[in-house]
Amino acid sequence: GQQLNQSPQSMFIxxxxxxxxxxxxxxxxxxWLWYKQEPGEGPVLLIALYKAGExxxxxxxxxxxxxxxxxxxxxxxxxxxSDVGIYFCAGRGGGGSExxxxxxxxxxxxxx
Amino acid sequence: DVKVTQSxxxxxxRTGEKVFLECVQDMDHENMFWYRQDPGLGLRLIxxxxxxxxKEKGDIPEGYSVSREKKERFSLILxxxxxxxxxxxxxxxxxxxxxxxxxxxxSRLTVx
Numbered sequence: 001g002q003q004l005n006q007s008p009q010s011m012f013i014x015x016x017x018x019x020x021x022x023x024x025x026x027x028x029x030x031x032w033l034w035y036k037q038e039p040g041e042g043p044v045l046l047i048a049l050y051k052a053g054e055x056x057x058x059x060x061x062x063x064x065x066x067x068x069x070x071x072x073x074x075x076x077x078x079x080x081x082s083d084v085g086i087y088f089c090a091g092r093g094g095g096g097s098e099x100x101x102x103x104x105x106x107x108x109x110x111x112x
Numbered sequence: 113d114v115k116v117t118q119s120x121x122x123x124x125x126r127t128g129e130k131v132f133l134e135c136v137q138d139m140d141h142e143n144m145f146w147y148r149q150d151p152g153l154g155l156r157l158i159x160x161x162x163x164x165x166x167k168e169k170g171d172i173p174e175g176y177s178v179s180r181e182k183k184e185r186f187s188l189i190l191x192x193x194x195x196x197x198x199x200x201x202x203x204x205x206x207x208x209x210x211x212x213x214x215x216x217x218x219s220r221l222t223v224x
Contacts, residue, residue, distance in 0.1 A: 031211045042116075042202050042215030043155075088155065092211035098143050098162055099170070100211050104154035 006089050006103030013079055014111050021087060021106045022073040029091030032065050032072035033100070038085045046087075047074070079110050115139075118203050118216040125223050131190040133219050135203030142208050144186035146170075146178060149200040149218070158201075161186055162208070193223045 006023045013019060023032070031050055035043035047058050049065035049072065056063055062075045072091075076083055089103040119134035137144065145160040147170075157170030159178040167178050175197060179187045186205075190197055200220050204213040 033211050033213075035213075040217070042204070042217050043213070044215070045212055048210070048212055090211065098160065098206070098208065098211075099157060100213065102155040104152065 004089055004091055004101050004103040006106060008106055009104070010107040010109070012109045012111065015079060015081060017079050019076040019079055019083070019108060020073060021089075022071060023089035023091070023103045024071040025091060025101075026070065027091075027093065028069040029093055029101075030069070031092035032063070033090045033092070034061075034063050034072070034074045035088045035090060036085045037088065037105075043088055076108075079108075081110050081112050084108060084110050116203055116205055116214050116216040118201075118219045120219050121217060123219060123221045125193050125221065127194060127223060129193050129223075131193050131221065131223075133188040133190075133201055133203075133221070135186045135188070135216055136184050137186075137205040137214070138184065139205060139207075139214065140183065141205035141214070142183075143206045144180065145204040145206070145213065146176075146186065146188045147202040147204065148172065149202055155202065158188065193221075195223050197221065198223045 004023050033048045034046045037043040047063040052069050054065040060077045086105040086107050088105045090100040116137045146158045147155045156172050161167045161180040177189045200218050202218050203216040206213045
């Protein structure tokens with residue numbers, strides 16, 4: 001089946017640093033999405049990307065849909081303590097499928 | 113405020129018991145999903161439904177069944193709970209063809 005390789009698995013950074021994480025796949029996706037999960041909560045959608053090459057920002061977050069449609073990255077600039085959580089990438093294939101494939105997540109810790 | 117509500121945040125059941133996990137959404141979404149989340153394994157799709165009374169198996173349907181009698185409600189059923197079904201269960205809904213999932217807060221099930 002389709003799989004997403006998300007890296008890194010975890011990151012420990014200082015407040016104010018920039019963060020970068022990415023997802024790659026051997027399969028093509030038509031949609032890439034990034035979710036954040038805080039402790040004790042369900043994931044929340046951060047950014048959705050629908051076109052190859054698309055670059056989208058949401059505040060301090062920026063995500064890109066790779067040109068090959070097999071990868072995506074998420075950058076967080078000037079991290080703050082409330083950025084702590086697990087970030088998941090997800091891809092949606094074509095053919096009318098409603099199913100998402102999720103990466104295994106990047107756990108972010110921000111030291112004040 | 114849009115919402116996906118899961119009936120129980122925490123449940124403790126015994127091996128062999130029948131378990132019902134209920135999920136209600138107020139966004140009139142066609143799609144509803146049940147995921148299981150385990151450390152190191154990410155989110156794995158159990159079942160999803162794209163319409164009332166319609167369901168499709170996800171990646172790990174064994175040991176589970178679902179029911180969708182009304183558009184807003186999607187139930188996950190464990191016919192005979194086993195200890196390897198101890199996990200966090202996440203319900204989500206989405207409009208069609210977007211991949212934009214809205215998650216509930218999760219139900220943490222412990223099977224003794």
